[in-house]
Amino acid sequence: MRSRMIATAAVAAAFVVLPASSAFAGSGPVAPPSERTAAGSTAPSPEGNPLSAKAKAAEVCDDARQIGTTGYVKRGGETIASVKQFYSAECKENYSYVWLWDSFVDKQDDYDVTASVYSYSQDKQLGTVTWPVDNGQEYWSEGAATASECTAAVGTVRPVGTASPLTGQSDKRC
Template sequence: MAILTKIAAVAALAVPLLVAVPATAQASTPSGCSSVAQIGSTAYLNVGGETMASVKQYKGCGKNYSYVYVWQGYRSSHSSWDVCASIVTGGGHDLQDPMCGHNSVELWSQGAATLSQCTQALGFNGLGPIPYPGDVAVKTDVRC
């Protein structure tokens, strides 16, 4: 009987541990598209000597997307920030429907119907809709 009591006690203690373990995080995807793949390299947005964010370009659902992820270290040392994401064409001069956010951890641009063009992902720290003087911007490599 004492063995059964011990087994029951161990089982009772184990159940909360199993319930408390979080599920594996699901990777985010842009609004309206459930499957994307990164194309090209990752760029890094450095602001004031500190890495603020990673910038990546994705394709999926017939469109290109820019994705910006603001690093935990930057978020921990700043109480406020603004960030924007956009796909650029025309040699990096034409922005395609940028998305901007205040204190966003991750941000997807709107999908740009630019799969037949050479594109780059653009990320910048600012209020948008374009990088203004004083904003720091970075682009990924060109993908055609």
């Protein structure tokens, strides 16, 4: 009986000393994968990162976000690149973003790439940047001051030795 009282007292003391629950840094709910990107990351990505070195070189505004749906550049039935339109509310500019897929980059040594924003009201491509005989993966156009216009991002890829470029575009955004 005496040992049972001591054991009961020990358990009761343990509950007094230990809190009902504990919180530790990083022990809260886990954010979904789409929200787990590293804050301030400068890594290029298929999704498009306005903080990457190439985005900074093109003077893409930090707050730029994708608008509309992604377009694709295809060779035969194979997708070789994604084309996305980005918009910066802070700078009031649109950008074209072209990302070449690993399956293409791994097989093709050199290619020409162009990224631009097409304005439907002006009927021309703006912010156009061309990279002749390149072998990168991430390409940004310059900003186009087309916030009040209907636009689409346009991207072209011409593998060296091919006569014509392959083209893709995002959807029309107004």
